[in-house]
Amino acid sequence: MAVRKPPVTTREYWAPGHAACAGCGCATALRLATKAFSEAMEEKYGDPDAFAIAHATGCMEVVSAVFPYTAWKAPWIHVAFENAAAVASGIEAAWKKLGRKGKILAIGGDGGTADIGMQALSGMLERWHNVVYLMYDNEAYMNTGIQRSSSTPYGAWTTTSPPGKYSIGEDKPKKWVALIAAAHQIPYVATASIGNPFDFIRKMKKAAKVDGPAFVQVQCTCPTGWKSPLEKGVEIARLAIETGVWPLFEIENGDIWNIKIQAPGGGAKVKREGGRVVAIEFKKPIEEYLKLQGRFKHLFKQPEAIDQLREQIKAMWKVLGVEVTLPKPGE
Amino acid sequence: MPIKKVMKANEAAAWAAKLAKPKVIAAFPITPSTLVPEKISEFVADGELDAEFIKVESEHSAISACVGASAAGVRTFTATASQGLALMHEILFIAAGMRLPIVIAIGNRALSAPINIWNDWQDTISERDTGWLQFYAENNQEALDLILIAFKVAEDERVLLPAMVGFDAFILTHTVEPVEIPDQELVDEFLGEYVPKHAYLDPAKPITQGALGFPAHYMEARYGVWEANEAAKKVIDEAFAEFEKKFGRKYQKIEEYRTEDADIIFVTMGSLAGTLKEYVDHLREKGLKVGAAKVTVYRPFPVEEVRELAKKAKVLALLEKNVTFSVGGALFQDFSRALINESEKPKIVDFILGLGGRDVTFKDLDEALAIAQKALNGEKVEEVNWIGLRKEIL
Numbered sequence: 001m002a003v004r005k006p007p008v009t010t011r012e013y014w015a016p017g018h019a020a021c022a023g024c025g026c027a028t029a030l031r032l033a034t035k036a037f038s039e040a041m042e043e044k045y046g047d048p049d050a051f052a053i054a055h056a057t058g059c060m061e062v063v064s065a066v067f068p069y070t071a072w073k074a075p076w077i078h079v080a081f082e083n084a085a086a087v088a089s090g091i092e093a094a095w096k097k098l099g100r101k102g103k104i105l106a107i108g109g110d111g112g113t114a115d116i117g118m119q120a121l122s123g124m125l126e127r128w129h130n131v132v133y134l135m136y137d138n139e140a141y142m143n144t145g146i147q148r149s150s151s152t153p154y155g156a157w158t159t160t161s162p163p164g165k166y167s168i169g170e171d172k173p174k175k176w177v178a179l180i181a182a183a184h185q186i187p188y189v190a191t192a193s194i195g196n197p198f199d200f201i202r203k204m205k206k207a208a209k210v211d212g213p214a215f216v217q218v219q220c221t222c223p224t225g226w227k228s229p230l231e232k233g234v235e236i237a238r239l240a241i242e243t244g245v246w247p248l249f250e251i252e253n254g255d256i257w258n259i260k261i262q263a264p265g266g267g268a269k270v271k272r273e274g275g276r277v278v279a280i281e282f283k284k285p286i287e288e289y290l291k292l293q294g295r296f297k298h299l300f301k302q303p304e305a306i307d308q309l310r311e312q313i314k315a316m317w318k319v320l321g322v323e324v325t326l327p328k329p330g331e
Numbered sequence: 332m333p334i335k336k337v338m339k340a341n342e343a344a345a346w347a348a349k350l351a352k353p354k355v356i357a358a359f360p361i362t363p364s365t366l367v368p369e370k371i372s373e374f375v376a377d378g379e380l381d382a383e384f385i386k387v388e389s390e391h392s393a394i395s396a397c398v399g400a401s402a403a404g405v406r407t408f409t410a411t412a413s414q415g416l417a418l419m420h421e422i423l424f425i426a427a428g429m430r431l432p433i434v435i436a437i438g439n440r441a442l443s444a445p446i447n448i449w450n451d452w453q454d455t456i457s458e459r460d461t462g463w464l465q466f467y468a469e470n471n472q473e474a475l476d477l478i479l480i481a482f483k484v485a486e487d488e489r490v491l492l493p494a495m496v497g498f499d500a501f502i503l504t505h506t507v508e509p510v511e512i513p514d515q516e517l518v519d520e521f522l523g524e525y526v527p528k529h530a531y532l533d534p535a536k537p538i539t540q541g542a543l544g545f546p547a548h549y550m551e552a553r554y555g556v557w558e559a560n561e562a563a564k565k566v567i568d569e570a571f572a573e574f575e576k577k578f579g580r581k582y583q584k585i586e587e588y589r590t591e592d593a594d595i596i597f598v599t600m601g602s603l604a605g606t607l608k609e610y611v612d613h614l615r616e617k618g619l620k621v622g623a624a625k626v627t628v629y630r631p632f633p634v635e636e637v638r639e640l641a642k643k644a645k646v647l648a649l650l651e652k653n654v655t656f657s658v659g660g661a662l663f664q665d666f667s668r669a670l671i672n673e674s675e676k677p678k679i680v681d682f683i684l685g686l687g688g689r690d691v692t693f694k695d696l697d698e699a700l701a702i703a704q705k706a707l708n709g710e711k712v713e714e715v716n717w718i719g720l721r722k723e724i725l
């Protein structure tokens with residue numbers, strides 16, 4: 001009987017038994033990321049295990065390594081909140097001296113990456129360490145109880161951006177960390193989503209195989225912090241792509257003028273010029289994405305706030321070189 | 332054959348690092364230690380030291396990279412001072428808790444504000460509760476020797492703790508003295524290769540390092556650091572003895588100078604010990620029964636040695652370049668702790684002096700002596716005395 005090769009290795013590095021909430025999209029992201037990494041190591045070095053992980057403090061760290069248990073089947077270290085990139089730099093340097101082949105994977109949440117860890121990340125990228133930095137972006141500080149980060153989107157409720165008489169929720173647009181990473185002119189930068197797992201796997205493998213630093217920012221859902229249904233994580237993540245809220249792209253060799261924008265699906269019409277995406281007409285309104293999440297519930301009482309968010313998303317796409325049309329519901 | 336070279340303590344520290352052959356060095360410049368990474372990068376550039384030198388973007392990342400490298404199983408080294416050490420503070424606890432034998436050279440410098448680049452010990456003293464071992468050098472030779480000894484002790488399986496070696500800003504870091512550079516083969520014999528048994532980040536035997544410790548385990552981990560500090564006392568003595576045998580220079584946790592039949596013993600650390608010994612000679616010439624003692628190992632705190640020292644004097648006069656506000660100096664606290672339950676004990680008088688690089692002169696020491704003599708005569712004196720204050724600008 002013919003057995004089909006599974007689309008990604010059956011090896012597990014993020015083992016069952018971690019303590020993440022039910023439906024945690026970030027846990028899914030780490031499982032896929034480590035599998036993809038292992039495949040890349042096998043293809044590049046002939047050894048699927050040729051990697052070590054440096055992990056920043058945060059939800060995924062705390063739920064995976066509660067002494068005397070561990071969910072990790074790879075060499076793994078946690079040091080502090082802001083320094084996964086610096087710790088990874090040290091491991092990479094040590095491996096170089098030990099003559100050990102392989103690559104280091106640094107993992108941080110949006111807080112540990114976009115905020116407090118930004119300096120260490122920049123240093124690591126600029127020094128050209130052979131490290132993949134994976135930012136799992138659940139768009140808030142979840143481990144400390146859902147506070148806003150600079151990666152929290154406009155309008156979102158968090159415990160430190162509560163909507164109120166004088167507040168719409170988070171009042172700043174989301175920080176574009178992938179573009180900041182790309183400004184370091186490193187070999188590979190990508191955004192990804194658990195809403196498109198095969199694309200994510202492909203990108204992690206690509207990142208793991210380049211020589212030098214790479215940065216991948218994966219949007220992943222957090223039912224606890226997003227106040228969303230447990231079973232709808234992948235659906236919500238996919239809607240983020242299909243409504244234009246979360247762009248998927250790749251930037252190679254620091255060529256930020258040559259951003260490879262991916263078609264979002266969901267019926268969106270993509271216009272290309274010379275192979276390059278220049279315009280996208282989205283069919284699904286962002287409301288479809290927002291309405292599944294309690295963190296945006298209050299916005300529906302103030303539709304002008306949603307319009308404001310639409311304008312910000314357009315502006316963000318413009319930076320990426322793409323003119324977008326974002327419909328309102330019923331349009 | 333060992334060679335003798337005239338060099339600054341910063342260079343001596345870089346030479347010690349070269350001799351110890353760390354595989355990873357990560358450092359960020361700060362006055363007065365800048366020359367240490369500069370010199371090391373020259374050694375690396377010239378192929379005299381086969382190491383990865385990571386030019387990090389901050390001290391926080393320097394120590395973080397050292398933690399990563401040490402956790403991957405290699406010998407690591409860095410250097411810093413003052414604000415740089417303070418920026419490392421968070422990670423210093425982690426390095427000790429994870430039992431990583433990193434060694435840091437410190438050009439002891441005052442902390443802001445006001446910003447001040449000159450010598451006192453507040454930087455390392457402020458890190459005394461991190462679990463790190465602490466050594467203080469009197470001169471440039473000691474800076475070199477103590478760094479080698481620090482590696483030896485830190486990496487001992489009975490200890491496995493990081494260590495810092497302090498040498499006074501400018502007084503040592505920038506002052507040249509003849510320093511004997513030991514033979515590489517002898518250093519290799521003394522240190523051996525570092526082979527980690529507990530921290531290695533090896534895909535062939537994956538382990539989890541730096542896990543979350545619930546209340547059920549946290550205290551035991553901290554007790555492990557306590558026990559390792561206790562164990563280090565013996566290991567340090569052994570390392571000192573072996574060092575003396577191999578290199579001919581003798582070290583003690585507390586070194587005594589003319590303490591025989593002394594009524595008053597002055598106690599200090601670092602380069603001030605040099606000044607103090609001269610001062611004691613000068614007093615002995617005048618027939619005063621005064622001695623000196625130098626604390627070379629401050630963490631683990633040499634409680635037993637302090638008790639032995641205390642038996643020899645009627646007054647212990649502590650000369651300290653650091654402050655714990657509303658209490659006095661750090662030595663004052665630690666000496667008090669060591670002696671509190673002794674049935675017979677000398678009086679302890681504390682002197683805070685030389686902060687932020689203020690010169691400590693014989694005149695200052697005379698001021699301290701006068702107070703110590705009053706205490707000796709049974710007169711009441713302040714327990715904590717600031718010496719050399721410019722009262723006119725207060």
Ligand SMILES: Cc1ncc(C[n+]2csc(CCOP(=O)(O)OP(=O)(O)O)c2C)c(N)n1
Binds near residue numbers: 060080109
């Ligand atoms: C220096 C420091 N400041 C604050 C904290 C507290 N802290 C731990 S995790 C965390 C938030 C983590 O957020 P993020 O990086 O987004 O990861 P998530 O928990 O969402 O997975 C904070 C604020 C810390 N551990 N260290």
Ligand code: SF4
Binds near residue numbers: 021022023060143
């Ligand atoms: S709080 Fe969110 S990110 Fe954290 S484990 Fe739960 S679902 Fe996952």
